[in-house]
Amino acid sequence: MAKKQDELESLRTRLSEAEETLEAIRSGEVDALVVGGAEGDQIYTLRGADHPYRLLLQEMNEGAATLTPEGTVLYCNKRFADMLRRSMEKVIGYGLDEFTDFRSQTLLDALLRSGRHIRVKEEIAFTTPEGRVPVYCSIGPLHLDDLHCLILIATDLTEQKRSEEILASGKLAGEILEHAVDVIVVCDEDGEITRASRAAHELAGVNVLHRRFDGVFRLVEKNGTGLSCSVATDGAVRNGTIIATCLEGRIIQGAEVEFVRADGRKFDLLMSAGPLRGSNDEARGCVFTLTDITRLKAAEEELKRSQAQLSAELSDTKLLQGISAALVQEENAQGLYEKILEAAVAIMRSDFASMQILHPEGGNGGELRLLANLGFSSEVEKLWKCVTIDSESSCAAALRVGSRAIITDVTKTDWLPAASRDAYLQSGIVAMQSTPLLSRAGRIVGMISTYWAKRHEPSERDLRLFDIIARQAADLIERKRAEEALRESEDKLRRQARELEQQLIASGRLVALGELTASMAHEFNNPLGIVLGFVEDLLMDKPPSDPEYQALKIMQEESKRCQKLIQDMMQYSRPRSMEKRRCDAGDVVEKSLQLIATRLSKQKVESVKEIQPNPPPIEADPRQIEQVLVNLYLNAIDAMPHGGKLTVSVASGGESTLVIAVSDTGNGIAEDDLPKIFQPFYSAKKKSGLGLGLPICRRIVANHGGKIEVESSPGAGTTFRVSLPVQVDAAVNSQSAA
Amino acid sequence: MAIPILVVDDEPNFLALMTSALGKRGFDVNTAANRADALKLLESELFDFALIDLKLGPSDGIELLSEIKRRQPRLLAIMVTGYPTDESRAEAQEIGASAYLSKPVGLHELFQTFQNVLTHR
Numbered sequence: 001m002a003k004k005q006d007e008l009e010s011l012r013t014r015l016s017e018a019e020e021t022l023e024a025i026r027s028g029e030v031d032a033l034v035v036g037g038a039e040g041d042q043i044y045t046l047r048g049a050d051h052p053y054r055l056l057l058q059e060m061n062e063g064a065a066t067l068t069p070e071g072t073v074l075y076c077n078k079r080f081a082d083m084l085r086r087s088m089e090k091v092i093g094y095g096l097d098e099f100t101d102f103r104s105q106t107l108l109d110a111l112l113r114s115g116r117h118i119r120v121k122e123e124i125a126f127t128t129p130e131g132r133v134p135v136y137c138s139i140g141p142l143h144l145d146d147l148h149c150l151i152l153i154a155t156d157l158t159e160q161k162r163s164e165e166i167l168a169s170g171k172l173a174g175e176i177l178e179h180a181v182d183v184i185v186v187c188d189e190d191g192e193i194t195r196a197s198r199a200a201h202e203l204a205g206v207n208v209l210h211r212r213f214d215g216v217f218r219l220v221e222k223n224g225t226g227l228s229c230s231v232a233t234d235g236a237v238r239n240g241t242i243i244a245t246c247l248e249g250r251i252i253q254g255a256e257v258e259f260v261r262a263d264g265r266k267f268d269l270l271m272s273a274g275p276l277r278g279s280n281d282e283a284r285g286c287v288f289t290l291t292d293i294t295r296l297k298a299a300e301e302e303l304k305r306s307q308a309q310l311s312a313e314l315s316d317t318k319l320l321q322g323i324s325a326a327l328v329q330e331e332n333a334q335g336l337y338e339k340i341l342e343a344a345v346a347i348m349r350s351d352f353a354s355m356q357i358l359h360p361e362g363g364n365g366g367e368l369r370l371l372a373n374l375g376f377s378s379e380v381e382k383l384w385k386c387v388t389i390d391s392e393s394s395c396a397a398a399l400r401v402g403s404r405a406i407i408t409d410v411t412k413t414d415w416l417p418a419a420s421r422d423a424y425l426q427s428g429i430v431a432m433q434s435t436p437l438l439s440r441a442g443r444i445v446g447m448i449s450t451y452w453a454k455r456h457e458p459s460e461r462d463l464r465l466f467d468i469i470a471r472q473a474a475d476l477i478e479r480k481r482a483e484e485a486l487r488e489s490e491d492k493l494r495r496q497a498r499e500l501e502q503q504l505i506a507s508g509r510l511v512a513l514g515e516l517t518a519s520m521a522h523e524f525n526n527p528l529g530i531v532l533g534f535v536e537d538l539l540m541d542k543p544p545s546d547p548e549y550q551a552l553k554i555m556q557e558e559s560k561r562c563q564k565l566i567q568d569m570m571q572y573s574r575p576r577s578m579e580k581r582r583c584d585a586g587d588v589v590e591k592s593l594q595l596i597a598t599r600l601s602k603q604k605v606e607s608v609k610e611i612q613p614n615p616p617p618i619e620a621d622p623r624q625i626e627q628v629l630v631n632l633y634l635n636a637i638d639a640m641p642h643g644g645k646l647t648v649s650v651a652s653g654g655e656s657t658l659v660i661a662v663s664d665t666g667n668g669i670a671e672d673d674l675p676k677i678f679q680p681f682y683s684a685k686k687k688s689g690l691g692l693g694l695p696i697c698r699r700i701v702a703n704h705g706g707k708i709e710v711e712s713s714p715g716a717g718t719t720f721r722v723s724l725p726v727q728v729d730a731a732v733n734s735q736s737a738a
Numbered sequence: 739m740a741i742p743i744l745v746v747d748d749e750p751n752f753l754a755l756m757t758s759a760l761g762k763r764g765f766d767v768n769t770a771a772n773r774a775d776a777l778k779l780l781e782s783e784l785f786d787f788a789l790i791d792l793k794l795g796p797s798d799g800i801e802l803l804s805e806i807k808r809r810q811p812r813l814l815a816i817m818v819t820g821y822p823t824d825e826s827r828a829e830a831q832e833i834g835a836s837a838y839l840s841k842p843v844g845l846h847e848l849f850q851t852f853q854n855v856l857t858h859r
Contacts, residue, residue, distance in 0.1 A: 525820055529842020530751045536845040537759040563842065 063135070063154035066142060071096040071112045074149065083135060083156050085128035096152075101127045115139030115150050123157065134161050183269075183290035186276060187213045191243050194285065203290065205261055213243065213288070219257040219271065246275045246286040256293070268297040316465055319347070327472060333480055337372030340448070340473045345374055347465045348458055350450035352376060352429065355437075356387065356395060357446045357477055368395055368447050371477075375451075380427045392420035395447045398434040402444060404463075406433040409455040431456035435466065437474035446477045502679075524566050532559045568692045578621045578703055582727055585650045585658055586611045588622050592629035593648065599634070604643030611650040616726040618658055620704050625660075625724075628697040628708075632662040632720050635693065639666025639718060653723050657706070660722045668714035677710065697722075740766035743787040746776045746802065747818075756789065759845055773802050780806060785813050787852070792819035792826060800829055807834040814855050818843055 063080030065073050072095050081088040084099050091099075100108050104124050114120040119140030125132045134157035142151040174195075183203045186195040193216070196208045208216045242252060251274040259267045270291040275283035323343040330336045341353040352375035356368035368387045376384070389399050392415075398405035407413050408431050410424045424430070429451040437446040448470050450458075458466070535556045542549045593600075593607055600607055618625075629648070636646050644665040653659035669677065676682045680695040701708045705725045712718040743765045745756045753769040760767045768783060770776035788806055792799035803815055817830045820841040827838045836855045839847070 525842055526749060526752070530749070530755050532842060533752075533755045533759060533845055537755065537762070540845070541762070 063152075063156070065091070065152045065154075067096065067112070067139075067150040067152055069112070069116050069148055069150060071108070071150075080152075080154055083128075083133055083154060084126055085130050085133075099126045099128070100124065101132075111137060111139045112150065115152075116141055116148065133158060183288075183292070185213060185217070185288040185290070186285060187243065187288070188285040189243075189247060189283075191286075200290070203259070203261075203267065203292065205263060213286075217259060217288075217290070219259055219269070221255070221257055242273050242288075243286045246273050247283045249275050249283055251275070257290075259290070266294075267292055268294045312461070316461075319343075320465070320468055323469065323472075333476070333483075334372060336476055337473075338374065340469060340476065341372055341374040343469050344448060344450050344466060347469060348433075348450040348462050350456070351453045352451040353449065354384070354395075354451075355446065355448050355473055357480070358399070358444055366399065368399065371446070377427070383423065383427070392417050393434075394432045395434040395449050398436050398447060399444065402436060404433060404435045406458065407431060408457045427451075428453050430454055433458055433463075435470045437470055437477055439474060439478050445474060445481065448473050524562070528559055528562055528566070532556065532563070535559060568696070578624060580619050580621050580704075582617050583620055583622045583625075585615050585618055585625075585660055585724070588620075588625050589629065589648050589650060589660065591622075592626040592633065595626065595630050596633045596637070599637055600646065603637050603640065605637055605640055606643075606645045608645060608647045609649075610647060612652060615650050615658055616652065618704075618724045619727045620724060624700045625704075625722075628700050628722060629660065629662065631693045631697050632722075636662060636664035636666060636718070639664050639668070644717075652726075653721075656726050657723045658726050660724070661719055662722075663717060663719040665717045668716055668718055669710070669712040670714055671712075674710060674712060678708075740764055741787065742766045742768065742783060742785045743789060744768050744770065744776060744779060744783075744785045744806075745789045746770045746773075746799070747789075747791040748772065749791070752791075759848075763849070776802060777805065780809050784810065787855075788813055788815045790815060790817055792817050792830070793821065800826070800833065803830065803835060804833050814859060816851060816855065 063077065063083045065076035065080050067073055073092050076088060076091050078088060081091045084091055096108060096112075097105060104126075107122060107124055111120055111122055111124070119138060121136065121138045123134060124137045125134050127133075136155040136157055138153040139150055142149040180197040181199060182197065183200040184195075184197040185193055185200050185208065187193045191213050193208050193211055193213055201207050204216050206216070245252065251272075253272050255271045257269050257271050259269050261267065270293045272289045274287055276285040276287050277283055323339070326339050326343075327336060330339050337355050341355055344350070344353045352373065354373040354376065355371045357371050358366055358368055360366045366389045368389075370381065370385050370387075373381060373384075384393075387393055387396055389396055394405045394407050397415075407416070410416060410421050410430055410432075413421070416424075424432070431452040431454065432449060434447050434449040436444045437448055439445045450466070535552050539549070539552050539556065542552065589609065589611065593609070599605075633646060633648075640646075647661075647663040649659075649661045649663075651659055651661070673682075678694050678698045680692055682691045698708050701722055701724070706723045709721045709723070710718065711721070741764060743760060745753055745760075745767060746769075747753055747756075748771055750771065753771065757767045757769060765787075768779055768785070770779055788803075790799045790803055790806075799817060799819075803817065806813060806815060811834075814836045815834065816837040816839060817826075817835045818839045818841055819826065822838070822840040830838050836859075837851050839851060
């Protein structure tokens with residue numbers, strides 16, 4: 001530690017000695033310099049003889065210095081110190097290597113080595129506090145007596161370099177200008193154009209050289225950005241100011257300006273401007289580049305337009321999405337129609353809307369029935385509840401031609417008759433459009449229409465969107481149709497099931513009844529037969545004048561009635577087997593009427609036959625059909641206690657059926673009772689019947705594959721219609737005959 | 739001379755009715771309430787007619803019919819039943835019954851049947 005301190009101390013001493021010596025040399029007091037080196041201390045002296053050298057050096061225009069062979073500056077003139085941007089004190093006594101950077105070091109070493117023997121010259125760069133200074137160095141040996149020194153002559157190349165640079169950049173600039181596509185304009189500090197690219201002349205339409213920039217290029221600022229430094233209150237760019245800005249060293253980049261040429265043509269330009277610097281870095285002028293972006297602007301406009309369209313489409317999509325979402329949430333069909341119409345009104349900006357379903361079988365070639373509407377008054381709704389294909393309306397027209405019908409103004413439509421036009425105007429409708437709703441298979445299933453209170457022509461976009469809504473509506477209608485068909489068949493099935501069920505219930509009762517009657521009818525039948533037998537036996541013996549004859553007659557009648565009841569019960573619970581054969585309905589009617597001839601005359605009932613000549617034969621058990629008819633006659637007679645007319649008709653009831661109708665002019669059947677009359681055990685004749693007559697009739701007719709129907713108006717009479725299938729080949733025959 | 743007729747039925751009142759009604763109209767009425775009584779009568783008497791209930795408990799009227807027809811083939815048998823069926827009708831006719839009537843049988847119907855049977859014999 002102490003040793004180190006000693007070393008430091010000795011160094012300090014040496015330093016101060018050296019400084020003193022140097023001071024002495026500089027002042028001229030001392031003419032010798034002792035420099036410590038690897039080979040021991042060397043003493044350099046400048047004697048009296050050397051003085052002229054010193055003077056020479058001092059007066060030289062070039063930088064000059066004397067150096068030790070290692071490169072330490074022994075002496076230098078002011079010019080050299082100036083070159084290094086240092087005071088002479090900061091140069092003398094320093095090694096030259098302190099003024100060179102790493103790159104020049106090697107070169108300098110080589111110069112110093114060679115310079116000891118011969119004069120060598122090389123370009124070298126000194127590092128100064130203000131930057132690199134290119135210097136042309138000449139180093140050679142200097143023999144002062146026996147003292148070996150080096151003499152260095154340095155020429156500052158800065159100015160020369162600058163002119164070279166200017167020369168080179170000028171050439172480059174010329175090249176650039178020549179080939180530039182862009183408009184490049186160079187002006188000097190005064191704003192006079194000194195150089196310009198070919199494009200600049202073309203843009204300006206004149207040769208711009210030596211004109212004032214602001215005189216040729218009158219630029220108007222476009223959007224206020226980027227030119228804040230130079231915007232005048234009138235919006236015009238003061239080009240002089242741009243130049244001033246540039247001269248201050250600032251750069252303007254990418255400012256959009258508009259240029260109106262002398263011939264009036266407008267250009268959109270992108271302007272950049274910046275200072276043109278000399279090699280001393282001072283702004284000497286201004287460089288403008290102007291890029292013609294007129295086309296770019298057009299493209300940009302186009303882009304904006306398509307963006308706007310895109311965003312419109314996006315909003316359309318959102319609208320449609322909203323509609324779809326709303327539709328998905330709605331479960332009720334009517335609600336769905338209304339939601340669709342709401343969407344239609346929203347899209348078309350219309351005042352009303354309606355949706356119709358096509359019923360192809362209705363009207364003359366189809367009619368449109370109103371499903372839902374938006375905004376119609378109840379009167380209008382009533383008016384348009386049903387529209388036939390031949391009516392004068394947009395929807396009927398659309399139905400006729402099978403595509404969209406648009407009426408932009410009813411008052412200016414010639415095909416619409418005055419009455420229809422007035423109807424529209426009274427409904428507050430001036431314009432309308434109707435779009436057919438097509439099924440997936442392409443059939444028209446309905447119509448969706450929108451109406452405006454003022455003249456209106458729907459835009460293409462609106463119609464395009466509307467078509468999407470129409471698609472939804474068509475799908476809905478198709479679904480509704482399918483559902484209806486399903487519901488119909490479901491209803492039919494349910495009805496059949498209910499009938500079957502009722503039949504089952506009835507037959508359940510009948511099974512019980514059947515069992516009862518099977519065992520009991522016999523029990524009644526036999527004793528009754530015996531009673532009746534004895535009565536008949538007695539009656540055969542007695543003349544009607546006998547006082548007991550009447551009593552026996554009543555016994556016989558009542559017994560017979562009991563017998564009939566029992567027979568009915570047996571018949572219904574265990575029907576007789578059917579023996580079908582080909583027969584003539586006219587004959588059956590004839591025979592059945594004969595069976596009740598006495599009853600008819602007794603009850604003062606007139607019978608009328610209306611039999612179609614040669615009715616088609618039926619396949620039936622004539623005895624059972626007779627039974628049915630007799631049953632109906634007896635009911636009819638019962639309904640006419642004070643006499644009346646019984647009409648029996650036989651007529652064709654279509655291609656394959658024959659209808660036998662039995663009509664009376666009796667009391668008729670109450671409407672409430674009509675559905676019940678075919679039910680077993682329902683009887684209007686409270687006292688006399690079991691209520692099995694009509695159920696038996698219906699069963700017999702049903703077994704024949706036919707049906708029995710009733711029609712009645714209380715007080716006016718009742719008609720039963722028995723429809724029976726015609727024999728198959730007979731049906732064909734009668735058809736061909738017809 | 740009265741026409742001999744055998745009436746077989748398990749219903750005494752029916753037998754009474756037949757005895758009264760047929761007796762008055764020229765028939766010599768013999769009644770039997772069951773098969774055994776009927777067969778006993780057949781051994782001692784000759785009959786022109788027999789009126790047989792088809793359901794004759796405990797034995798069957800058809801069975802009796804075949805025995806009667808074996809013993810007196812010329813006898814005209816009329817079957818009467820409360821449960822007429824196509825099968826029993828066919829069976830009775832095959833064995834030799836001349837008629838097949840459903841109960842209750844009216845007297846007029848019965849006399850008509852006798853006449854028919856006699857004329858078609």
